[in-house]
Amino acid sequence: MHKKIDRLFLFYWPWLLIGLVLSALLTGLFLPLRPRPYPYRIIAVGKASTQGIAFWYSIAEGMAAAAGEFQMTVDYRSPDDESEVDRQIDIVYQAIAEKPDAIILAALDADRLVEPARAARAAGITVVMVDSALADVEKSPQQSFVATNNVLAGQQLGELVIQRVRPGAKILMVSPSTRGDSLIGRETGVRAVIQGTFDVLPTLDTGGQLSDDIYHQVSQALADHPDVEAIVCLNEYTTAGSARAIRGASLTGKVTLVGFDSSEELIDYLEEGLLSAVVIQRPFNMGYLSVARTIDLLNGRKVEPFYDTGSIVITKDNIYTGENQKLLFPFED
Amino acid sequence: MRRKSHLRDSIFLTSLFTIAGILAVFFPLSYFLTTDLTEDNARDYSRQLLGQIKNSIEFYTEEMIMVSEYLAGNPDVLLYLKGENPLVPSSISLYQQRARISAELKAISGTRQDLVNVILFREDGNFVTNRDHVGLTPYWDYREFDWYKETVAAKGLPRLSSSRVENVIAGEHRWVVSLSRAIYDQDHLLGVLLIDLNFKTISDICSNLSGQTGAYVFIQGANDELVYHPQQRLIYSSVKSERFDLIRRSESIESVTSDGIIYSSVKIQSADWVIVSVTDTRQMVQVSPLVVVTYIGIALVFALIALVVSLKASKRLTDPILELKNSMQHFQQGDFDAKAEITVTNEIAELGEQFNTMTLQIKTLVEHERLIEEQKRKSEIQALQSQIRPHFLYNTLESIIWMASSGEQDKVVEMTSSLAKLMRASASKARELVTVQMEIDYVSHYLRIQKMRYQDKLQYEIEIDPGVQHARMLRLTLQPLVENAIYHGIKPLRDGGLILIRAYRAGTELHVDVADNGVGFAPDAQSLSLEASTDEGESIGLHNVHDRIQLLFGKDFGVTVRSAGPGQDLLTESGYDPAAGIRTIVSIRLPLVFE
Numbered sequence: 001m002h003k004k005i006d007r008l009f010l011f012y013w014p015w016l017l018i019g020l021v022l023s024a025l026l027t028g029l030f031l032p033l034r035p036r037p038y039p040y041r042i043i044a045v046g047k048a049s050t051q052g053i054a055f056w057y058s059i060a061e062g063m064a065a066a067a068g069e070f071q072m073t074v075d076y077r078s079p080d081d082e083s084e085v086d087r088q089i090d091i092v093y094q095a096i097a098e099k100p101d102a103i104i105l106a107a108l109d110a111d112r113l114v115e116p117a118r119a120a121r122a123a124g125i126t127v128v129m130v131d132s133a134l135a136d137v138e139k140s141p142q143q144s145f146v147a148t149n150n151v152l153a154g155q156q157l158g159e160l161v162i163q164r165v166r167p168g169a170k171i172l173m174v175s176p177s178t179r180g181d182s183l184i185g186r187e188t189g190v191r192a193v194i195q196g197t198f199d200v201l202p203t204l205d206t207g208g209q210l211s212d213d214i215y216h217q218v219s220q221a222l223a224d225h226p227d228v229e230a231i232v233c234l235n236e237y238t239t240a241g242s243a244r245a246i247r248g249a250s251l252t253g254k255v256t257l258v259g260f261d262s263s264e265e266l267i268d269y270l271e272e273g274l275l276s277a278v279v280i281q282r283p284f285n286m287g288y289l290s291v292a293r294t295i296d297l298l299n300g301r302k303v304e305p306f307y308d309t310g311s312i313v314i315t316k317d318n319i320y321t322g323e324n325q326k327l328l329f330p331f332e333d
Numbered sequence: 334m335r336r337k338s339h340l341r342d343s344i345f346l347t348s349l350f351t352i353a354g355i356l357a358v359f360f361p362l363s364y365f366l367t368t369d370l371t372e373d374n375a376r377d378y379s380r381q382l383l384g385q386i387k388n389s390i391e392f393y394t395e396e397m398i399m400v401s402e403y404l405a406g407n408p409d410v411l412l413y414l415k416g417e418n419p420l421v422p423s424s425i426s427l428y429q430q431r432a433r434i435s436a437e438l439k440a441i442s443g444t445r446q447d448l449v450n451v452i453l454f455r456e457d458g459n460f461v462t463n464r465d466h467v468g469l470t471p472y473w474d475y476r477e478f479d480w481y482k483e484t485v486a487a488k489g490l491p492r493l494s495s496s497r498v499e500n501v502i503a504g505e506h507r508w509v510v511s512l513s514r515a516i517y518d519q520d521h522l523l524g525v526l527l528i529d530l531n532f533k534t535i536s537d538i539c540s541n542l543s544g545q546t547g548a549y550v551f552i553q554g555a556n557d558e559l560v561y562h563p564q565q566r567l568i569y570s571s572v573k574s575e576r577f578d579l580i581r582r583s584e585s586i587e588s589v590t591s592d593g594i595i596y597s598s599v600k601i602q603s604a605d606w607v608i609v610s611v612t613d614t615r616q617m618v619q620v621s622p623l624v625v626v627t628y629i630g631i632a633l634v635f636a637l638i639a640l641v642v643s644l645k646a647s648k649r650l651t652d653p654i655l656e657l658k659n660s661m662q663h664f665q666q667g668d669f670d671a672k673a674e675i676t677v678t679n680e681i682a683e684l685g686e687q688f689n690t691m692t693l694q695i696k697t698l699v700e701h702e703r704l705i706e707e708q709k710r711k712s713e714i715q716a717l718q719s720q721i722r723p724h725f726l727y728n729t730l731e732s733i734i735w736m737a738s739s740g741e742q743d744k745v746v747e748m749t750s751s752l753a754k755l756m757r758a759s760a761s762k763a764r765e766l767v768t769v770q771m772e773i774d775y776v777s778h779y780l781r782i783q784k785m786r787y788q789d790k791l792q793y794e795i796e797i798d799p800g801v802q803h804a805r806m807l808r809l810t811l812q813p814l815v816e817n818a819i820y821h822g823i824k825p826l827r828d829g830g831l832i833l834i835r836a837y838r839a840g841t842e843l844h845v846d847v848a849d850n851g852v853g854f855a856p857d858a859q860s861l862s863l864e865a866s867t868d869e870g871e872s873i874g875l876h877n878v879h880d881r882i883q884l885l886f887g888k889d890f891g892v893t894v895r896s897a898g899p900g901q902d903l904l905t906e907s908g909y910d911p912a913a914g915i916r917t918i919v920s921i922r923l924p925l926v927f928e
């Protein structure tokens with residue numbers, strides 16, 4: 001009797017298969033072709049805390065907006081400030097251990113984060129970079145990269161110097177780090193524009209510390225080079241620290257300051273005239289696109305290796321115009 | 334390997350395709366019905382939502398207008414704004430004036446938490462706010478701002494701004510929506526009133542009320558700028574786009590659907606703002622994968638059940654048919670004992686039973702046919718045996734030789750002629766049934782020969798009822814009886830005997846009697862069993878005749894022997910002359926048939 005049933009199913013299994021395939025086809029036909037809102041688990045590892053740092057606050061906000069469209073959330077984690085590369089590496093490994101579907105990473109160190117990113121890929125985790133990529137894009141484990149085109153942004157910054165400072169003047173460049181991919185790009189961009197025209201001092205690497213320390217470092221540099229006519233800063237808190245150093249040295253109006261990114265403090269300096277101009281990024285868009293493209297990847301769609309979210313020049317005159325207001329004042333309350 | 338059953342395939346496929354067809358209709362139908370329902374619900378919901386948001390926002394804008402109207406008509410405010418005007422009582426100092434107005438403004442903003450700033454700008458640059466210890470920003474002259482210029486140009490009508498960052502207060506950048514109003518004394522501009530509503534009040538209304546489902550709300554101000562949009566930054570940088578062309582600036586709610594996205598819009602009364610709700614029904618349908626999964630699950634479960642049921646049903650139906658078919662094949666190959674053993678009880682079982690009955694009947698028929706065939710052969714052999722024996726031929730020829738040698742020419746001719754006729758009749762391939770007359774003629778030749786041989790010792794008489802002359806009887810049945818009568822009845826007699834042959838009708842039967850007045854049988858031989866064959870050659874002739882008649886006509890007919898042995902009373906049968914002294918009557922009984 002058992003044999004008989006076995007034989008029966010042996011004979012009919014092609015029909016069963018056809019039935020199943022038919023059901024699957026029907027299913028495929030009537031399911032919306034758009035991605036299904038799977039609740040993917042996505043962990044974002046940023047460079048710094050969202051607490052009080054407008055840039056990372058906006059990135060996280062953008063990430064949440066994109067995830068919200070798919071009824072998901074993004075778990076944002078970061079070291080407290082941008083000097084803690086080891087801490088960020090730890091955070092990435094910890095995230096890998098939690099086996100999320102994807103990790104969105106802003107690399108504090110373009111070289112040292114390659115290994116953790118590889119480990120994530122090896123664990124079957126999708127890796128998308130935001131803001132700062134890994135070194136050697138061709139071979140790196142990153143699957144996509146959403147950021148400002150930092151070389152272009154650096155060139156914008158360089159143009160600001162050319163517009164404001166007499167040729168041949170001595171110029172100080174301040175960067176929080178020379179290891180982050182975004183900063184390397186900006187520096188390259190700035191130097192490409194100003195290198196021949198001005199007397200550019202070796203870049204002051206402040207070592208990722210926050211404003212107070214930068215204030216002292218820049219003050220020292222100003223003391224060492226009293227003939228500096230312009231300071232070019234490559235991120236928000238080096239700009240703030242440099243502004244304080246200029247005011248501290250009573251050099252307002254004498255030293256032209258151009259910077260990168262914005263904060264309430266920097267806007268005050270802009271309105272005051274202590275800060276001449278800043279190049280700002282679109283962190284909200286960056287966060288939004290990084291999550292949107294990650295979900296695309298998870299849904300099996302093809303994505304570009306790089307998305308440029310653009311950069312904008314802000315001076316005192318265009319602070320309160322349309323888009324700029326939104327970029328400069330991300331906190332609604 | 335079991336042979337493929339086409340019937341089962343067709344039953345199985347029919348049920349499979351029927352079910353697949355039903356599912357194929359049912360599934361999309363329910364899906365589209367659900368979708369349709371979802372879209373209707375979504376539209377209703379979006380309109381409801383929009384109505385609520387409109388009411389909430391109008392509450393705040395109208396409140397600001399009310400406050401502005403109250404302040405614009407307030408005598409203290411007017412007095413303060415007129416400033417150097419000589420009509421102002423000099424007893425009240427500017428400081429006192431400002432303190433009174435500031436208290437008034439504080440009272441207003443104190444009851445309304447959402448009013449951030451209430452600032453009264455006097456034309457000469459003096460100002461009063463609702464807040465203590467705040468100053469105006471040193472970096473800007475508010476008179477240079479667009480909002481200020483436009484407010485002045487509006488000639489005392491309230492102007493509602495878009496969402497903006499308030500930048501007149503030193504060290505503060507708050508998101509607000511501002512109502513501004515120029516205050517005139519006839520054509521003379523006295524000052525400007527600025528009321529800032531915390532923008533969070535508006536954005537919270539929009540974001541909280543949309544909340545669930547795939548819907549969101551945005552506000553478009555005059556000049557098409559966005560007052561509020563949950564993803565304003567994405568729209569500014571063209572990462573996302575909005576179908577502004579679908580927005581209707583009407584004071585009643587209007588809905589436009591495009592590509593599954595419902596745009597419902599309504600203009601608020603107190604300002605040139607349009608509130609728009611956007612509901613992506615595609616996403617909503619998509620948001621309920623549970624429904625889809627449930628449908629698929631149900632469909633699959635049904636399909637599986639149907640598959641199993643149709644398999645079972647087709648098997649239940651075709652298995653007995655296969656069994657029947659196998660039995661039939663066995664039967665066809667000659668196994669008459671083949672039986673269909675069908676366990677189910679339905680029409681096919683009945684068919685099986687009928688098949689079994691049929692095989693049984695056929696088996697019986699074949700058996701019967703075989704028996705008949707056997708008997709036929711036996712009968713033919715017996716018929717052969719009934720033919721003239723060589724011994725008789727030898728004796729007759731002896732007689733002829735003897736007659737010829739004694740010169741009895743005539744007798745030789747007669748005897749030879751009779752013998753020839755006898756031989757011809759005996760050897761002829763005539764039918765099994767001949768007329769009584771023909772059989773009598775045949776036996777007459779025989780008797781004639783015998784009479785010539787035995788001379789006076791043998792007398793015979795033949796008597797045929799005219800009615801039975803043409804009746805049919807088995808050929809070569811009479812001769813053995815006559816032969817028997819001669820050899821066993823007459824021959825032992827010294828004085829010779831008489832043989833009587835009578836053919837007559839007895840009811841529906843034909844009787845042909847061969848009677849003699851010979852020695853008769855012994856008492857024990859009287860009941861001569863004709864069924865049992867004996868070793869004595871004499872009675873073989875009688876047995877053969879009896880068997881042949883019974884074979885052809887059945888057990889009711891045959892040969893009857895009655896005899897009176899020596900010392901017994903003579904037979905007194907009707908139709909026989911008692912004087913004839915008949916001792917033995919052998920009768921052939923046959924059904925009376927003529928054709």
